Amino acid sequence: MSEATLSVTEPRLVLALFGARDQHLRMIRGVLGVSITHRNGEIHVSGEEQAVAQATVVLEELRHLVERHGSASPEDVERILARSSGSVAAVPAPAIDVPVVSPQIRPRTDGQSRYVEAIRRSELILATGPAGTGKTYLAVAMAVEALKRRDIRRIVLVRPAVEAGESLGFLPGDLQTKINPYLRPLLDALHEMMDYELIKSHMERDVVEVVPLAYMRGRTMNGCFVILDEAQNTSVSQMKMFLTRMGERSKLVVSGDITQIDLPASMRSGLVDAITRLKGIPGIATVELHESDIVRHPLVQKIVRAYEEQKEQPGKRKRRR
Numbered sequence: 001m002s003e004a005t006l007s008v009t010e011p012r013l014v015l016a017l018f019g020a021r022d023q024h025l026r027m028i029r030g031v032l033g034v035s036i037t038h039r040n041g042e043i044h045v046s047g048e049e050q051a052v053a054q055a056t057v058v059l060e061e062l063r064h065l066v067e068r069h070g071s072a073s074p075e076d077v078e079r080i081l082a083r084s085s086g087s088v089a090a091v092p093a094p095a096i097d098v099p100v101v102s103p104q105i106r107p108r109t110d111g112q113s114r115y116v117e118a119i120r121r122s123e124l125i126l127a128t129g130p131a132g133t134g135k136t137y138l139a140v141a142m143a144v145e146a147l148k149r150r151d152i153r154r155i156v157l158v159r160p161a162v163e164a165g166e167s168l169g170f171l172p173g174d175l176q177t178k179i180n181p182y183l184r185p186l187l188d189a190l191h192e193m194m195d196y197e198l199i200k201s202h203m204e205r206d207v208v209e210v211v212p213l214a215y216m217r218g219r220t221m222n223g224c225f226v227i228l229d230e231a232q233n234t235s236v237s238q239m240k241m242f243l244t245r246m247g248e249r250s251k252l253v254v255s256g257d258i259t260q261i262d263l264p265a266s267m268r269s270g271l272v273d274a275i276t277r278l279k280g281i282p283g284i285a286t287v288e289l290h291e292s293d294i295v296r297h298p299l300v301q302k303i304v305r306a307y308e309e310q311k312e313q314p315g316k317r318k319r320r321r
Contacts, residue, residue: 129289222247232256239270
């Protein structure tokens with residue numbers, strides 16, 4: 001265990017250094033795994049020696065930035081964290097050479113790395129894979145980073161509402177009550193990456209929008225990062241409708257698990273159809289994630305494997321995809 005101390009006596013500098021609701025400190029703690037406390041004009045950092053050394057470099061540079069400009073942004077913290085990684089013999093590098101989504105988030109498998117690179121390089125990405133492979137989480141993370149860089153103006157999160165086999169119009173409650181259970185997974189991913197108050201502000205100003213697929217008809221998405229989750233549950237006509245919403249300066253990520261299709265057996269999945277139909281078109285990337293890319297609880301891999309083995313047994317009705 002190692003410790004370091006920095007002196008910051010001006011309260012205004014402390015507030016700017018720590019960020020709103022200690023956002024900057026949370027970022028540094030999350031990336032480097034150190035403990036940071038402030039008392040009597042002194043900032044105390046403790047943890048593993050290499051991590052403390054890097055955290056000290058980051059805090060010193062951030063303090064100089066605040067002294068010069070009076071404030072710092074989360075983007076400044078990310079940039080300093082990335083730059084400081086080479087300043088000390090710091091935290092060990094990940095086991096594989098992976099692209100960094102942000103200082104807090106990076107792919108953890110080769111498949112996830114390919115997925116992130118496809119999102120960066122292509123305008124339309126079709127991704128498939130079992131539960132727990134990070135399809136939604138990484139796409140939302142990439143969208144948040146694109147919004148921070150102002151590469152896009154809005155994030156639109158979309159999901160078909162078919163899991164319960166019910167029409168939204170027949171469910172009880174107002175529109176928000178009806179769609180909330182279907183869209184909750186997207187909001188959960190978003191809350192992992194943005195402060196609640198910021199999400200609330202963005203949603204009030206339509207910078208972030210979460211909508212069921214049925215409400216996309218007739219719209220054009222310009223300057224948007226649009227994510228369609230659970231896309232295996234779209235019909236071919238719904239998928240065509242969604243894909244043709246794409247506007248200028250937009251990126252579409254379409255993801256789903258084609259082993260969990262909840263459509264009627266006679267209906268072809270729009271995601272399966274799109275992967276086949278759009279193959280080879282420039283600007284469109286297809287990424288397939290596998291059991292080895294699952295990063296949830298270790299049991300999830302075993303559960304997925306058990307169901308896949310069961311599917312191979314004779315006598316099970318095969319459904320049309």
